[in-house]
Amino acid sequence: MSLNDAFRRLNSLNYYIQNKCTGSRSELAAKLEISVSTLQEYINFMKDVLDAPIVYDHYRKSYVYQEDGGLDFAFQRKRDDKSDQEFYDYLQKFLSDRELRFKRKIF
Numbered sequence: 236m237s238l239n240d241a242f243r244r245l246n247s248l249n250y251y252i253q254n255k256c257t258g259s260r261s262e263l264a265a266k267l268e269i270s271v272s273t274l275q276e277y278i279n280f281m282k283d284v285l286d287a288p289i290v291y292d293h294y295r296k297s298y299v300y301q302e303d304g305g306l307d308f309a310f311q312r313k314r315d316d317k318s319d320q321e322f323y324d325y326l327q328k329f330l331s332d333r334e335l336r337f338k339r340k341i342f
Contacts, residue, residue, distance in 0.1 A: 241330055244269065248277055249306040252289060257298045276329075281306070284325045 244267055248257075257263040264274040278298070281287040288301040 238326070238330065241326065244277060245281070245306060248281070252298050252300055253305045255292070255295050255297045255299050258296060263298070280325075280329050284329070285322070 247267055248263075251257040251263060251266065258266070260271050260274060264271045267274065267277075269277075278289060282289050285306065287306065289298055290301055291297075292299045
């Protein structure tokens, strides 16, 4: 997976979450053309690394942000503790780890 693909998917995921129209995990995975397990990895990445306050709203049947905001390659609040380089390093590690797991599954 290229860095461009990852940013495209993160941007799409952010769009669906901000507009509260993700649907279920399987519906969202289909929209993004990824597996449910890969979707969960993206959501975990957004929550753990980007500090995005994502929850699933059972009433709306959608993932939502608990606070007003969105991603601009990192969830933006009034204070930003992560530098651009830190984010890039985290993203590179995330993509490398995923690629290694994928290669192990094939071989």
